[in-house]
Amino acid sequence: MTEQATRPLRYLPTISSQKTACWLRHFVPLPVLLFGGLALHTPTVSAAEVAIFKSADVTYYNHAIQAFRETLPSNTAITEYNFEGNLVRGREVATSLRAAPPALVLAVGLKAALVAKLELVDTPVLFCLVLNPESHGLSTPNMTGILTRVPPGAQLAMIQNLAPHVRRIGLLYDPSQTGALVAESGRAARNLDLQLVAVSVENPSDVPGALRRVLPTIDLFWLLQDRTIITEGSMEFIVQATLEAKVPMFGFSPTLVQQGALGALVINAHDIGRQTGNLATAILQGGSPSRHPPQDPAHPQLALNLNSAEYFGLGPSKEILRVATLLYGGPGPLAQREMTTNLIP
Amino acid sequence: MTTLPTSASSTVRLTLWAKLVLFTGVIVVLTCSAQGWFFIKEQAAVVTNGLIDNGVVLARHLAAGNRYSILVGDSTRIREQIDGILTIPHVAYVVVRTSDGLVLGADGTGDWHRLFVDQHGADLLSPPSDPLPNSGEPVTRPVRFDQGVPHLVESAPSLLSNIPGLVLYHLGVEVGYFDVALPVLSLSTVYDDDPALSLTLKETPDVSAKEAGLPGTRLGTVQIGLSDAHALTVLRSLVVQVLMLTGLTIVLGTFGVIYLARRITAPIKSLTAAASRLEAGDFSVHSPPASSDEIGDLTRTFNNMAHSIEQHERDLRELNQTLETRIQGRTAELEEANRRLQELNHLNTALVSSASHELRTPITAMAVHLSNLLAGIAGTITPHQGESLQRIQENTERLRRMVDDLLDLSRLQGRRAPFSPTPVRLDRIIHDTLLVFLQDRTQKKLSLQVDVPQSLDSVWGDGDRLRQVFANLIHNAIKFSPPGGAIRVTAIGSCVGVTVCVADSGCGIPSEAMGRIFLPFYRCSNGPRARGAGLGLSIVKELVDLHGGSVRVESTVGTGTRFFVDLPVSAPSCTPADISLISRSA
Numbered sequence: 040m041t042e043q044a045t046r047p048l049r050y051l052p053t054i055s056s057q058k059t060a061c062w063l064r065h066f067v068p069l070p071v072l073l074f075g076g077l078a079l080h081t082p083t084v085s086a087a088e089v090a091i092f093k094s095a096d097v098t099y100y101n102h103a104i105q106a107f108r109e110t111l112p113s114n115t116a117i118t119e120y121n122f123e124g125n126l127v128r129g130r131e132v133a134t135s136l137r138a139a140p141p142a143l144v145l146a147v148g149l150k151a152a153l154v155a156k157l158e159l160v161d162t163p164v165l166f167c168l169v170l171n172p173e174s175h176g177l178s179t180p181n182m183t184g185i186l187t188r189v190p191p192g193a194q195l196a197m198i199q200n201l202a203p204h205v206r207r208i209g210l211l212y213d214p215s216q217t218g219a220l221v222a223e224s225g226r227a228a229r230n231l232d233l234q235l236v237a238v239s240v241e242n243p244s245d246v247p248g249a250l251r252r253v254l255p256t257i258d259l260f261w262l263l264q265d266r267t268i269i270t271e272g273s274m275e276f277i278v279q280a281t282l283e284a285k286v287p288m289f290g291f292s293p294t295l296v297q298q299g300a301l302g303a304l305v306i307n308a309h310d311i312g313r314q315t316g317n318l319a320t321a322i323l324q325g326g327s328p329s330r331h332p333p334q335d336p337a338h339p340q341l342a343l344n345l346n347s348a349e350y351f352g353l354g355p356s357k358e359i360l361r362v363a364t365l366l367y368g369g370p371g372p373l374a375q376r377e378m379t380t381n382l383i384p
Numbered sequence: 385m386t387t388l389p390t391s392a393s394s395t396v397r398l399t400l401w402a403k404l405v406l407f408t409g410v411i412v413v414l415t416c417s418a419q420g421w422f423f424i425k426e427q428a429a430v431v432t433n434g435l436i437d438n439g440v441v442l443a444r445h446l447a448a449g450n451r452y453s454i455l456v457g458d459s460t461r462i463r464e465q466i467d468g469i470l471t472i473p474h475v476a477y478v479v480v481r482t483s484d485g486l487v488l489g490a491d492g493t494g495d496w497h498r499l500f501v502d503q504h505g506a507d508l509l510s511p512p513s514d515p516l517p518n519s520g521e522p523v524t525r526p527v528r529f530d531q532g533v534p535h536l537v538e539s540a541p542s543l544l545s546n547i548p549g550l551v552l553y554h555l556g557v558e559v560g561y562f563d564v565a566l567p568v569l570s571l572s573t574v575y576d577d578d579p580a581l582s583l584t585l586k587e588t589p590d591v592s593a594k595e596a597g598l599p600g601t602r603l604g605t606v607q608i609g610l611s612d613a614h615a616l617t618v619l620r621s622l623v624v625q626v627l628m629l630t631g632l633t634i635v636l637g638t639f640g641v642i643y644l645a646r647r648i649t650a651p652i653k654s655l656t657a658a659a660s661r662l663e664a665g666d667f668s669v670h671s672p673p674a675s676s677d678e679i680g681d682l683t684r685t686f687n688n689m690a691h692s693i694e695q696h697e698r699d700l701r702e703l704n705q706t707l708e709t710r711i712q713g714r715t716a717e718l719e720e721a722n723r724r725l726q727e728l729n730h731l732n733t734a735l736v737s738s739a740s741h742e743l744r745t746p747i748t749a750m751a752v753h754l755s756n757l758l759a760g761i762a763g764t765i766t767p768h769q770g771e772s773l774q775r776i777q778e779n780t781e782r783l784r785r786m787v788d789d790l791l792d793l794s795r796l797q798g799r800r801a802p803f804s805p806t807p808v809r810l811d812r813i814i815h816d817t818l819l820v821f822l823q824d825r826t827q828k829k830l831s832l833q834v835d836v837p838q839s840l841d842s843v844w845g846d847g848d849r850l851r852q853v854f855a856n857l858i859h860n861a862i863k864f865s866p867p868g869g870a871i872r873v874t875a876i877g878s879c880v881g882v883t884v885c886v887a888d889s890g891c892g893i894p895s896e897a898m899g900r901i902f903l904p905f906y907r908c909s910n911g912p913r914a915r916g917a918g919l920g921l922s923i924v925k926e927l928v929d930l931h932g933g934s935v936r937v938e939s940t941v942g943t944g945t946r947f948f949v950d951l952p953v954s955a956p957s958c959t960p961a962d963i964s965l966i967s968r969s970a
Contacts, residue, residue, distance in 0.1 A: 098576035149587050170583040187583060244456035251460075264584045271570055271585060272452030272603070276461075279449075292581035308579050 087142035087323050091119040092129060092155055094148025103147055103168055103312030110316025115323075126150050133158030143319055152177050152184070163328045167315045168308065170264060171216065172333060183328040185315050188264055189291065189304045189339045191224035195231050195261075197341060198289050201302055202259055202353055209236040209257030209286075211249055213267035220263060246273055247280075254284040262290035262300070274298070287351040296342040297367050301351060304339040305365065311336060340364035400652065404645035412637035420630035427622050431615045432542055435474065436562055439610040440522045442469055443566035446478070447606045454482060454568050454604040462489035469608070476561055476609035479506050483602050495532060496609065508534050509563065509607060520569050527561040527609060536563060562610045570601045651679045655686055667694035733798045740791035747784045754780060789919040792852075793904060796926035801849075803930055807842035808850060810882055810951070814873060817854045821862055828867045835874040840882055843951040845931040850951075853927045856920040857886040857947050863916070864890035864945070881933070881952040892941035901937065910941070924949075 089111065093100055108117060118141070122129035133154050140162045146152040152166040156177055166177055166184035177184070198205060208228065212221045221237050228235040236257050238249045246268055254260065260281050262269070268277075278299045281288040287301035296303045314337045322328060342365035348355050355363070398406075446465055447454075453461045466478040466489045477492030477500065490506040492499060499505035509527075526537040575582045651674040658671040669690050673683040754777045756762055758770065765773065795801040814836050818825075825832060843850075861871045869889040876883050893901060893908055900906050902925040905918040924947075928935045932952050939945035 097582075099579035099582065103579075149583075168579055168583060170587045187580060244458075247453060247456055247458035247461060264580060266584055266587075269581070269584045270452070270455070272455045274452075274581075275449075276452035276458075291584075292575075292578050294575055294578045294581050305578070306580055311579075 088116045088118065089319065089323075090136060090141040090144045091117060092133070092144060092146045092151035093119060093121045094129075094146075094150040095124040096121055097148070099308035100147045100168060102308035103315065104145075106309040106312030107145060107167075107316040107319070110313050111320060111323075122150055122154065124150065126154065129154035130158055136162075143323055145315065145319065146184075149175065152182075156182060163322050165315055165319050165322070165328070167311050170266075173219070174216065178333075180329045183318070183322075183331045184333050185311050185318065186333050186335050187306060187311070188220070188335075189306065190227075190335050191220060192227035192230070193335075193339065194289070194291075194304050195224065195227050195233060197302070197304055198259060198261065199231055199233065201289070201343075201348075201355060201359060202287060202351075205233070205258040205287075207234045207236055207257045208259050208261050209238065209253040210261040210263055211238050211240050211246060211253070211268045212263055212265050213241055214239050215241070216267060217263050217265045224261075240267060243267055243270055243273065247276065250277060250280050254280065254286050257286060259301075260286050260288045262288055262292075262295065264291050282350075285351065287347065287353065293342040293365050293367075296344045296347075296365070299347055300344060301347045301353070302341060302343045302363075305342050306336045306339055310338045314338075343367070399649070401645045401649040404648060405642055408641040408645070409638050412641060413634050416630050416633045416637065420626050424623055424626050427626075428542065428619060431619050431622075432562075432612075435610055435612060435615045436524050436564060438474070439524070439562065439564035439608045440566065442472065442475065443522060443564050443606045443608045446480070446608070447566055447568040450480070450606075451568055451570070451603060454480060454488060455570070457482065457486070457488060459488045463491070465489075466491050474611050474614045476611040477509075477607075478609070479509055479607040480604065481506070481607075482604040485510065488604070492609065495529070499532065499534070509536065509609075520567060522564050522566040524562055524564050527563045529561060534561075559611060559613045559616070562612065564608045564610065566606045566608075567602045568604045568606055570603055647675075648679065650674065651683055655679075655683055658686065658690070662690055662693070667697055730798070733794045736790055737794040737798065737800075740787045740794065743787045744784065744791065747780060747787060751777065751780050751784065786917050786919075789917065789923060793919055793923050793926065796923065796930065801930070803846050803849065805844050805846055805931070808845050808847045809840070809842050810850070810875060810884065811836045811838050811840055813847060813850050814854055814875065814884065817851055817858055818873070820855065821858050824859075824862050825871070828862060828865065828869070830862060830865055830868070831870045833870065833872040833874075835872075836884075837875065837877070840875055840877045841953040843882055843931070843953055845951060849927045849930065853924050853949065854884070854886070856924050857949070860920060861886055861888035861890070864888055866890070877953075879953075881950055884949045884951070885946055886949075887944060887946040889944040892943055893937065893939040893945055894941055898937065898939065902935075 091104055091107070093104065104119065111117065120129075120132045122132070129150060137158070140159065142163070144155050144159055144162050144164045146155040146164055146166040147168055149169050152164070152169050152172065153175060155162075155164040155166070156175075156179060159181070160179075161181060164182040164184075166172060166182060168187055169175070169177065169184065170187055172178070172184060172186065195208070198208065210221070210224075212218070214221075221235075225235050225237070236253060238253050240246055240249050250260075260277075262277065274295060275298065278288065278295060282299050288295070288299075290296070290300050290303040291305060292300075292303055293305050296305075314334065318331060318334065322331065341359070341363040343355060343359070343363040344367045345355070346368055360366075446469060450458075450462055450465055452458070453465075462480050466480065469475055469478050470491060470493055475493070477490070477496040479490040479500075480488045481490075482488060487506045490500040491497060499508070526539060526542075528535045528537055575585075651671075654671050654674070658669045661669040667690060670687055671683050673680040673687075754773055757765065758773050758777065792801065814834070818832065818834065858871070858873070865871060865888045871889075872885075872887045874885045874887075876885075891910055894910055897906075897908050897910075901908070902921050904922040906921075907916070907918040925935055928949055928951070934950045936948045936950075937945060938948070
């Protein structure tokens with residue numbers, strides 16, 4: 040995955056050029072795939088029924104579903120069910136499908152995945168946009184999907200490329216949520232000759248104190264997708280604390296990068312949907328979910344705040360700038376604070 | 385001289401100048417005072433709102449920057465932030481507490497600092513009507529700080545009540561505080577383009593699970609106390625400036641009003657003086673117009689009016705002089721004509737008198753000779769000659785009476801008739817006169833009714849003349865009464881005179897002839913053709929006038945005529961003129 044994250048990408052410095060790149064990325068391979076498919080004479084996918092379980096009517100769910108639909112063969116019959124956040128209603132829908140189950144079920148979101156897990160035992164189920172599927176027991180034989188988290192090794196490699204001087208990387212985590220991830224991260228860090236300073240936090244109220252303690256001892260703060268650490272209120276606090284301590288932060292969210300974090304490897308709902316569609320096509324062609332373990336996001340994007348990089352004394356290489364898909368250069372919301380004018384990236 | 389018109393029974397007379405100055409001055413004072421007060425009130429509200437808005441901004445800033453610290457109870461960071469906020473001059477205290485009321489940080493300046501040494505001080509500032517609404521809007525209340533103990537006051541914050549203290553600065557102004565309490569709400573941001581962050585923040589399998597920090601949930605409260613000392617200083621400076629400006633405006637306005645009132649009343653006074661001179665008759669008065677406004681128009685109109693009156697007065701004077709001249713001329717002409725008429729009348733009377741006198745002598749001679757002839761002294765005459773002579777004698781007698789009457793009338797009109805007044809008894813005169821005409825009355829078989837009491841008072845007159853008066857009246861009555869008619873003679877006495885009435889049953893006198901029957905030679909045309917020259921009634925009137933009496937007539941055509949003779953009673957002390965006056969008044 041590190042190779043994928045660091046694979047050469049076109050440097051698109053402007054929004055229009057980014058749109059152009061996206062268009063090229065989406066449509067240039069189409070004729071290639073078309074003619075290639077004809078030449079190889081691959082067996083066609085017969086008309087199949089696919090059911091989509093949607094947890095709620097959320098924008099990024101819809102984006103993922105749209106990309107999924109675009110990826111499937113055109114003769115696929117797709118039926119979409121919106122649970123509107125109601126688990127009970129979802130289970131009723133799933134129960135009604137038992138008599139004539141579809142060939143495949145796409146579960147978008149945690150609730151949809153839980154419904155599929157509980158009600159559809161034999162039907163192949165793909166899930167996507169689920170934060171921690173393993174913690175919810177979504178590893179049954181008929182289920183697989185696309186993970187939402189970029190592998191820690193890829194993130195650490197990107198951190199190393201972005202800030203070569205960093206050796207001590209600090210992080211806060213709740214063992215009940217991201218303990219396994221931290222263990223995996225520790226192994227990846229050791230492989231990259233990095234020292235991981237992991238501080239466990241079991242209560243959100245302990246975050247400020249833990250963060251104050253760890254910031255003076257580290258070179259970079261790595262923010263994990265931990266629901267104990269990340270809350271609506273703590274985001275701004277964490278960004279502000281790292282800026283005040285002049286410790287760069289690397290995370291997973293373009294929003295945080297926009298607010299002052301140094302960078303992040305972020306996922307895109309379209310990419311996730313498209314990747315899920317490819318996996319579904321493979322399963323519909325005769326594959327089995329058990330033979331397709333959950334996949335990491337295939338195309339994480341690098342978000343980079345150039346002002347933060349300058350503020351922390353980092354000069355991103357040209358290669359990094361070419362790789363970075365999301366570049367932010369304007370001041371974040373903290374720029375309005377007079378007391379911290381000199382801290383503003 | 386002329387007196388100014390005064391209002392009836394007015395004890396205090398206000399001049400127009402005084403009224404203008406008083407009323408306009410009052411309006412100026414009231415207007416300036418009201419404007420000053422409203423301006424001060426508005427500025428007090430602006431200063432108050434500015435102070436509160438400043439506190440709200442600080443509270444929002446503190447809340448926004450410490451939302452997570454409040455949520456997790458990060459008192460260390462909150463105290464740091466409070467210390468920063470307290471460096472702002474007008475911030476008196478800052479209290480940050482959780483939604484459960486736990487104080488995360490509280491500190492203040494001055495006396496407030498001692499108050500927040502322990503939790504108790506912050507508890508004193510807990511809003512009495514807690515909890516605050518979850519709308520995110522701040523609640524501002526005044527705080528009274530008495531003897532080191534704060535009290536939240538449930539009223540609208542305002543600096544208006546401090547205005548009197550600001551004006552009377554030496555009495556001191558109590559520094560007040562405003563408490564701005566702002567609920568700290570959790571965020572409700574949506575990250576549609578950031579699925580990783582959204583899933584991290586919001587993904588939960590249980591829809592009923594209650595999560596801390598749900599959007600719109602109140603996390604805590606930020607309270608900021610604002611001291612109004614600085615605002616009061618600003619407001620005091622403003623109030624003093626407004627008061628000075630208002631006073632200056634009032635003074636200048638008053639002077640302006642006085643000047644304006646003088647400008648208005650001066651031409652009116654001048655006009656009044658000119659009108660007084662005009663009233664006194666000085667038509668040459670002229671008041672110069674002082675302005676081109678309505679008063680100037682009034683002055684010009686007055687001048688035009690005075691000029692017109694002067695012109696009319698001059699015309700009237702000239703017309704009067706012309707009339708006087710013409711009247712004098714006409715009067716002179718009339719006097720001249722009257723004089724000539726009197727001369728002519730005198731000549732006429734003299735002529736008649738002379739002619740009558742001259743005619744009387746030959747008539748008398750003719751009568752003597754006729755008597756001699758009829759007596760046969762000049763020889764025997766035949767019967768036929770005797771009859772002719774008899775007729776000549778009768779006509780001569782008539783001519784002699786006519787000449788006598790003419791002579792009497794001319795004498796009476798010329799005031800040359802002999803008049804010897806003495807007390808006369810009318811009853812005797814009337815009876816004597818009736819005896820004279822007894823034969824004539826008997827010939828015409830006229831009945832006679834006489835009612836003349838012997839008790840009548842004597843009248844002052846000439847007996848012969850009075851006999852002539854009644855002889856003429858009775859003669860006329862007999863002459864104009866038809867045969868078999870009736871004659872009535874009555875007399876009534878009173879304290880002032882005697883009225884004698886001679887009535888006949890003749891043909892009467894037409895109304896159109898009533899005014900001319902006493903003129904000489906006038907004879908009615910409706911009556912029987914009787915002999916006479918028409919001088920009898922003229923002589924009666926002249927004689928009665930000579931006695932100071934009067935004669936009047938009442939007549940009905942076809943029925944008869946009544947003559948009334950009013951004569952005054954005898955009065956030795958009275959002259960005939962006096963008697964005449966008394967008789968006329970009666």
